[in-house]
Every structure is written in structure tokens, then in C-alpha cells.
Amino acid sequence: PQERDDQTLDMLGGFEAPSQSSPQQSQPPAFNASPAxxxxxxxxxxxxxxxxxxxTVLKGHDHAQQDLxxxxxxxxxxxxxALTGTKGIGKATLAFLLARFILYKTDQxxxxxxxxxxxxxxxxxxxxxxxxxxxxxxxxxxxxxALGHFFDPGSDEEQTRAEYTPLVDDIRKVxxxxxxxxxxxxxxxxxxxxxxxxxxxxxxxxLKILEEPP
Numbered sequence: 001p002q003e004r005d006d007q008t009l010d011m012l013g014g015f016e017a018p019s020q021s022s023p024q025q026s027q028p029p030a031f032n033a034s035p036a037x038x039x040x041x042x043x044x045x046x047x048x049x050x051x052x053x054x055x056t057v058l059k060g061h062d063h064a065q066q067d068l069x070x071x072x073x074x075x076x077x078x079x080x081x082a083l084t085g086t087k088g089i090g091k092a093t094l095a096f097l098l099a100r101f102i103l104y105k106t107d108q109x110x111x112x113x114x115x116x117x118x119x120x121x122x123x124x125x126x127x128x129x130x131x132x133x134x135x136x137x138x139x140x141x142x143x144x145x146a147l148g149h150f151f152d153p154g155s156d157e158e159q160t161r162a163e164y165t166p167l168v169d170d171i172r173k174v175x176x177x178x179x180x181x182x183x184x185x186x187x188x189x190x191x192x193x194x195x196x197x198x199x200x201x202x203x204x205x206x207l208k209i210l211e212e213p214p
Contacts, residue, residue, distance in 0.1 A: 049158075051150065051158070051161075052090075052092035052093040052095065052096045052150070053096045053136055053137060053139070053146070053150055053151065054137055055093045055096070055097075056097075056125060056128065058090045058093050058094055058097060059090075060089075060090070061089075061090060061094060064094065065094070065097070065123065065124050068098055068124065069122075069123070069124065072101075072102075072105075079210075079213055080210050082195070083095055084196075087162075092148070092161075092191070092193055095191045096136065096146075096191070097124040097125070098124055099136065099144055099189045099191060100124075100126050100132055100133055100136050101124040101125075101126055102186075102187050102189060103132040103136065103141060103143060103144065103184070103186075103187065103189065104126040104127075104130055104132035104133070105186075106143070106182070106184055106185065106186025106187050107130070107131060107132050107184050107186070138151070139151030142182075142183035142184075143182050143183050143184060143186070143187065143188045143189060144188075144189050144190075144191070145173065145174065145177045145188075145189070145190045145191070146190075146191045146193070147166055147170045147171075147173070147174075147190070147191065147192045147193060148161060148164050148166075148191070148192070148193025148194065149161045149163075149164045149193070150193070161193065161194075162194075164193055164194050164197075165194060165197040165198070165199075166192055166193070166194060166195060166197065166198045166202050167198075167199075167202055168199070168201040168202045168205050170192075170202070171192075171198075171202050171205040171206050171209070172205060174190050174206075174209055175209060175214045177190065178190065178209075178213070178214040179214040192206070
């Protein structure tokens with residue numbers, strides 16, 4: 001059996017299958033609307049589906065999002081979690097939704113910007129004109145490390161993302177990132193894409209970080 005840390009949240013099986021629309025459905029999914037108007041950057045105008053770091057829509061996983069919100073509100077948020085499921089269901093999109101939410105709440109709580117940063121704890125969505133959203137969108141948020149093929153609009157991003165495999169040298173970037181002081185005084189967040197493709201060396205390096213957080 002796999003060894004599990006009681007501080008690590010495993011989302012295995014936590015996703016609902018995307019529901020099929022029917023003529024009787026009159027209400028849109030709860031998380032379809034951004035709390036601020038989102039003008040899609042021109043770099044993504046030819047994208048059929050926005051990349052995870054730019055996407056504000058995640059259909060079919062309201063239950064998983066509400067579970068994450070409940071953990072956040074409880075003050076018992078885990079230091080690590082695994083988002084698992086079949087390819088294309090929105091794992092990376094959910095990871096970036098959650099990362100943006102936490103970074104936004106950190107910014108809200110640590111800086112005198114309350115006039116611009118209203119409370120958004122009813123969903124993981126944040127204002128798209130906020131500093132947290134725009135910095136994550138550009139790949140320049142100082143408190144987020146995303147290991148994977150992200151932030152390259154105009155390339156065949158979806159294909160190269162699918163081919164990315166985290167190597168042990170990638171994982172070794174994590175401890176030094178986490179030991180630095182957070183730029184905005186709160187959390188530092190790491191997203192590891194395609195973690196299921198790691199080799200044994202990379203897995204062991206990541207396991208050591210999880211067992212002994214910096």
C-alpha cells in the first residue's frame with residue numbers, strides 16, 4: 001500500500017464526471033463566471049481552450065472546489081495535495097485556480113488593498129484585474145513555481161505540456177524556492193505538472209520534500 005502523510009490531501013476520486021447539458025438545465029455551472037470582466041489576451045485568441053494558467057472556467061468539478069474552499073475556511077489546509085484523474089479533465093486548471101486564490105488571499109491579508117480586493121471566499125475565482133491574477137497569467141508571480149511547460153503563448157503549448165516529464169533536476173529547484181521569504185508575506189506555491197510521469201529519482205526527491213518541508 002502507498003504510504004500517506006496525514007497532512008497531504010489526496011484528491012484521488014474527488015472529481016465528478018463533467019455533466020452533460022440538457023434542455024431542462026436553466027442554471028449555468030456555479031463557477032462559470034469570473035468576479036471581474038476578463039478580457040482574453042490577444043496571445044490566446046486562436047486557442048480553442050485557454051491554457052490552465054489563463055483559464056477561469058472549470059466545469060464538472062464544483063464539488064472538488066467546494067471541498068477545497070471548506071478546507072481553506074477551516075484553517076486546516078494541507079501543505080501538499082495530489083490532483084489525480086484522467087487526461088484532460090482539468091487537473092492543471094484546478095491547480096492554477098487554487099494557486100491564484102491562495103496568492104490573492106495572501107495579498108489581501110498582508111497589504112492595504114482591501115478597497116480593490118473584496119472577499120471572494122464563495123468560490124476559487126478571483127478578480128481578473130487583481131495583481132495575483134495578472135502576475136500568474138504572465139508567469140511572473142514571485143511566489144509561484146510551476147514545473148511544466150507553461151507560459152508560452154503562441155507555441156504548441158498543449159502538445160508540449162503533454163510531453164513534459166518532471167526530472168530530478170526540476171524537483172531540486174523546489175527546496176531553494178520554498179526556503180526564500182515570500183515576496184508578499186504569505187504562501188509560496190509549487191505546481192508539478194505530469195507528476196505521474198516522474199522517474200524513481202524524481203519521486204524520491206519530491207517525497208523527501210513532502211516528508212521534511214523546508
